[in-house]
Amino acid sequence: MSNASSNLGQRVSEPGMTELWNVWYSELHEGLSGFTVKIDRVVESLQSDFQRIDILETKDFGRLLVLYGSLMAADRDNNAYNEMITHVPLFTHPNPKRALIIGGGDCGALTEILKHPEVQECVMCEIDKMVVEVSKKYFPYLTTGADDPRAKLVFQDGKEYIVNGKDKFDVIMLDLSDPVGPAEELFQEPFYRNVYNRLNDDGILVAQSESPFFNQRSVKGIYANLKAVFPSVHMYTCFMPIYPSAYWSFAFCSKKYHPIKDFDRARWDRLKLKTRYYNADIHTAAFALPEFVKELFR
């Protein structure tokens, strides 16, 4: 029996063969329900010092970026997460000169922030350099911000960066993975207090705060911790088709500004940023919460 690999059979590039490939990516909530998408091809699978990274090719959503088994970005999502975590605080703060992202390795949030001419510097502190490299290679449109001279990339643990530094920011965004495992501490009150201290006196924090449909216990915990630190905390939400339940929330936490009363609509009208989800009406509407979400805070 020949062991020559050329004798093992047809190559999958033969016409008709790809129809027999039936591989699916599924992301399940507690193993019971969730999102599933057919994969055309596993483009690359890597192991960084911190996590497994997969790039998958699909027909329905284009390329997917999967970190430690969680879908982070897709060519054909709606960019809602990146736009909502950034433009909501940036169009509320009257003069956002210095911004900080903790996490955000795919650079999607960074790219949105640097659409604002008021921003003079945006630090992105991401623990895993390989996520940035992979994103630059496979999602170049997401990472244009990384080449902006105002971008300062720091590859370091976010907690250390927050605790050890002294310089202050106008807007901080916690673009973190889920509050289990290594990131858990970054959803606790002591960390939020340190974040508070790195904000200017009129600074704004926005933290991603999970799915209000699936992660109700996490959501309650996050908001209790934030409200112990910040005088003003408001949840807002968006439709994000590739995240668990497709409904995602953010915590707007502020020392001074109100996300609706202080929204600078005139600046949005003047800058004419190109977005796929965010706009002035969405800015305000996103703070209207359905009854089942309000219930979490009663």
Add this chain to the structure above:
Amino acid sequence: MSNASSNLGQRVSEPGMTELWNVWYSELHEGLSGFTVKIDRVVESLQSDFQRIDILETKDFGRLLVLYGSLMAADRDNNAYNEMITHVPLFTHPNPKRALIIGGGDCGALTEILKHPEVQECVMCEIDKMVVEVSKKYFPYLTTGADDPRAKLVFQDGKEYIVNGKDKFDVIMLDLSDPVGPAEELFQEPFYRNVYNRLNDDGILVAQSESPFFNQRSVKGIYANLKAVFPSVHMYTCFMPIYPSAYWSFAFCSKKYHPIKDFDRARWDRLKLKTRYYNADIHTAAFALPEFVKELFR
């Protein structure tokens, strides 16, 4: 070899056996991506004169109602669809006395409508009586409206009901299945013109109008057809976790009233209806459309 069924093996009710049951319900967009949920048990599968009807038991969502392979309702969804298709027009119309639902066999919309004391009669025209019967048996909390003396159930083809009748309504809701197959005609301009004629001079139509994320071609068609008939057409959306993409839209079509300017917030405050999704803030916010949706109308 014995043929006695009692000798075939253990019953699945034996402890530990159900862990080996690994059956999933998946609803896919063009066979490529979608929602998947683990099934504990197939409670009942029926064939009516019109369609296949399945009742499935799940851990994550409770019982599911599946019609012709599409998930319609679940014990633990957020009731957004039923509340949004009804309360938005009913709290906009100043005096909604007569309402009509075309479709809506699970009675969820009917039950919401009859929470309004102003409504004196609600006709529900559903082609498939078996859907109502199955819903009464398995989703009794959805069907309480069917026992209200103001409810009038008509088991007839919706198109015939609209075309052949003469009496008029204040609010009509098209709670229809997807615009493919038998229901296709009910998304076309001639039918919408007939619906227009069954509305009073200040009447409101709300039609479910598919997912603006997945069904963009259908959405464009539906709105073009509606705008050819109604002077005022506005899209609004909701988060509906069990529908394709979890993001659903409705067309508010009116002869006279504006869904936000004429919203009777005082009535909402006074009636104190118990809802799980709808509230006064959501009423207005639902009309704010993300850029990728506005793009469909440019």
